[in-house]
Structure formats: structure tokens, C-alpha cells
Amino acid sequence: MRATMRAAVCVRAGGPDVLEIREVPLPVVRKGWSLIRVMAAGLNRSELRTRQGHSPGVRFPRVLGIECVGVVAGSTDPALPEGTTVAAVMGEMGRAFDGGYAEYTLLPDALLMPVRTTLPWPTLAALPETYLTAQGAVDALRIGPGARLVIRGGTSSVGMAAASIARAHGVEVAATTRRPEKAAGLRSAGVGHVVLDDGGPLRLPWPERPSHVLDLVGADTVVDSLRLAGRGGTVCVAGSLSGWLIRDFEPIAMIPSGARLTAFHSDDAKGSAGAAVLQRVVGEVEAGVHQPHVDRVFALDDVVAAHEYMEGNRAAGKVVLQPRLAA
Template identity: 40%
Template structure:
């Protein structure tokens, strides 16, 4: 049923939903299942029926109290895929497949660890891809963060690019996307046994990272730095110059500043930049979705859980041993 052609009266048949709520920071056991009212649409905000979402390192940080701007109680979760359940926006259609990610999702307002989520219309994006919900949930945050980093570095076919932190979910996405573009990709890992996995994702070569030092003398047209500040200086020594780009994207080592850094560490004539996925460029997101569709890319699922298994999912997230995205179906 619809009211005024726009608002689905889903509240007539579903008044309550399950939501995973954090009341105080701590271990995965702080993730508590609760029953809550289903949110209602309002001007500028629509309701998404969540079908699945991927887990992110940032959510572990928030759960442990590492995000000072996040006030508990809060439903965390910075990305989701699903369907429009109720809307007052003429630009959205009830039942269409969509994704939402970043902005203040799961931070200043409740996020994806629930069955329905109320999201600003400006943070709802088309999901023009087929496939099951679990597979689609591997894409939004990892894919867009990787794609934004690629765009920042102005990477084109034929270049040689190093992905530092290649086994991370965003590293895997970057490898697959650039391989599909015709880029020569080298990936790094701290564990030699991960080399075969990285090559299956499309990496032409794998370099070991030993105590923050790459075991190679090679230089690259671009470097996407997902580990962060702890390896930044070493990465800069492997950047071609002039004209090379190094993009800092991730902080997998949980270090946010670098003592003793000098601008003269940047090779002469090359560029150091950064990318954050907080604000979404709709054109870039659409380009990424099109590349995934055209090349039939599938980012690997490291493990799959249900919403009832969210504690176990976070325990695996903290362990860091999943080869691919940890996905939760709802």
C-alpha cells in the first residue's frame, strides 16, 4: 500500500524491528540485540530495508570507544545494501535496490546494524547490480574507498601501482578494480602465505612487508597506502619521480600522526595526497559500479553471518584473519 503515491504504509504490518545497540564501549559482547520501533520516513529522509552489510575496521574502533564524536547508545555500521522501504522523495522508488554508506551513518545517527534504517535522501545511491545480497554487501565502502584512491592518483592503464596493505578488504578491491583497468598491480603483505591469495585477486607481483620495510628496490608510478603513517616514509622511497602519486587512504595500524615527517620526504616532483570516503562523489560511485558490472568483478566474502551472530562477526573482525569481507545478512 502507498499513501499519496510515495509513502509505503509498511508500519501497518511491521511496527517493531531488531537492532544491535551499543550502550558502552568495549568488547564485541557490548553489541546487544534489542527490539525497537521501525523508523518512519520524514522530509529529506527515507527508510531502507537492510538486506546485508559489510563490517569495517572503523566499526571496531568505534565499538571500543575510539570515535570521540560518537555518543552511546548507538547502532553502528557505516554501510548497507537493501531496498527503499518508505520515502517521501519523488527521486526514490519503493522497492528499488540501493546502497548507503558513510556520511554520519552509524555515527551521528543510527547505522546499518538493524533491520530498517532512516537515512538522509542525499546518502542513498542506486545499486544497479545483480547478484545476491551478501555479494553486493562486499562492494560499497571497500569498493568506493579503493576507487576514490585510484581517482586521486590519476591512475591509467599500463601504469605500475603498488597497493600497500593488499590483504585488507579495500586493498583487495583496489587490486581487482585496477587489474580490470589494465594496470600492473603489485600488492604487499606481511605474510608470505597470502601471496597466492593476492595473485588470485589479480596482483601480478607480491612484495613482503617485513617490519615496515618493503623487500624490494622497485619504484612505482603510484602507491596506494592502506597501512598508514607507520609505513608512509618507507612507501615514499618506492615512488617514481617526477610525477608519481602516493595516496594515503587507510590507517590499518591505528596510528594517525607521524612524528618527524618533513615535506622533503616527498620525492622531488611527485605528489603526496589522501582520500577519505566521508563525502561520496556520485559520478565516481557510478563509474565504479559500471566497471564492476562490465568486468563481472566479485570481491571475496571472508565469512558470512546473520544479524543474530553479530558478536561472533566482530570477534572475527578483531582477529583480522578473514580473507575478504565479513558480511552480515539481515
């Protein structure tokens, strides 16, 4: 095996140009950690904020990437023989230790989720963080057939996945976007009503309030989402497109009486906790129940362009990074 590998290293906090392609030592397998040949890695906005310097615990240089899919290239665990297809997500990937923006990555065995699939690598890479988060959020909403769901941040990869999952549950879905040209992508994901978010009051398609709101925008919109749902409604926050903190939040004043505010964090679906759910999602994608939208695939060499694309909010669906590995 080669002694070195290529990786996109974030050398310091800053703009996309702080991501540099470097030849670095190949990680060495050790007890409890397996070497994974990265076949594709989904990009996430949390990596963008880490790159910008908004993750205080992260020290640079660091290989970013909170998720990846690939094959086991070396392990001391007999349950993870070489060649096993695996996915991994969260668990401090790309933060406390190097993540998926590389040809290979060394990951804790506890994070690895073996997967049986015939899906193409970019499609598989679009599933772990996205669909585990979407499924967890839908579950947290306790949503059922006949409900009306508003998804704020609908053209994010999680938003489109949640729309597909909700549609399969018989839920009527409206989703917001700030860009009219993204409406077709939302409808293809199962959104029945596309709502243009122009910064003013949302014009929802129903005379009554929605029973549930999935807020993927986060800090800037949570209070308004609570107002939308009103008494008896449920709001789940599962994204932070607008940042981490809600300023001047006064729960008693801002949460309507009887409304429910909850959240889902994808770290709750890592490793064994998410393995069965991911395998079920993979099977549903293979059966055509869900059609994950991969917006664009970038080569490892184009990681700067990939971050510029993500930071410019140009994607409708998942952006994927795919290393070009040597034979």
C-alpha cells in the same frame, strides 16, 4: 508493518561484547529521510575503532554501520518508491545517527543511491564503501597503463578492489600482506606480485622504484611509502588500518623532493557524487570485469563473532553482515 525491529546496538565503548542484539522501535519515516530494509551491510574497520571509543563525536548507545544495501520500505520522496534497491555509505551513518547493523535503518534521502542489479545481496554489500574508495584512490593517484603500483594492506577489501581496478587499467600491481596464506586471494584479485611484509624493508619485484603507492595501512607506513616512491612518485593514503595520526611527521624532511602525497576519503563519494560510479562498478561486476571477494557472511545474531574476526585480521576481502529478516 512491525512496530519493532532487531538491531545490534553498541551500548558503550569496549570490546566486541559491547555489541548487543536488542529489540528496538522501528524508525518512523519523516520528510527528507527514508526507511530502508537492510538486506546486507559491509563491515569496516572504522566501525571497529568507533566501537573501541576512538571516534570522539559518537555517543552511545548507537547502531553502528557506515554502509548498507537494501530496499526502500517507506519514503516521502516520489523518486524513492517502495521496493527500490538502494545503497548508502558514510555521511555520518553509524556515528551521528544509527547505521546498517539492523533489520531497518532510517537514512537521509541525500545518501541513498538507487541501484539496478541482479547481484546477490552479500556481493552487492561488498561494493559501496570498498569500490567507491578504491576507485577514488586510483583516480587520485592519476595512474595509467604501464605504471607500477604497490598496494600496502593488500588483503583489505579496499586493497583487493583497487588491485582489480588497476589491473583493468593495464597497471602492474604488487601488494603486501603479513600472512603468506593470503597470497592466493591476492592473486585472484589481480595482484601480479605478492610481497610479504615482515616488518623489514619490502622486497619489491622491480629494480626501479614503483611509480605509485596506495597506502591502506596509514599512519605507521606513510613515511616508508614516501621513501619507496621517491622522487617523482605518488603516494595516496586511503586507509587507516594502523590508526589516524602520523606521529612526529616533518613534511619537508620526510617527503622526497618532487614526490606527491595525496589522499582519498570515501565521504567524497557518498550520495549523488557516487551513484553513477557505483552503478558502473555494479555493471562491471556483473560482466565479470571485477570479482569482489566476500570473505565471510555473518548473521546479525553473530555480530560479536564478526567483530572478533575483523579485529583478528583474519579476513582476506570483505566481511558482510546479513540480517535474518522476518517475512
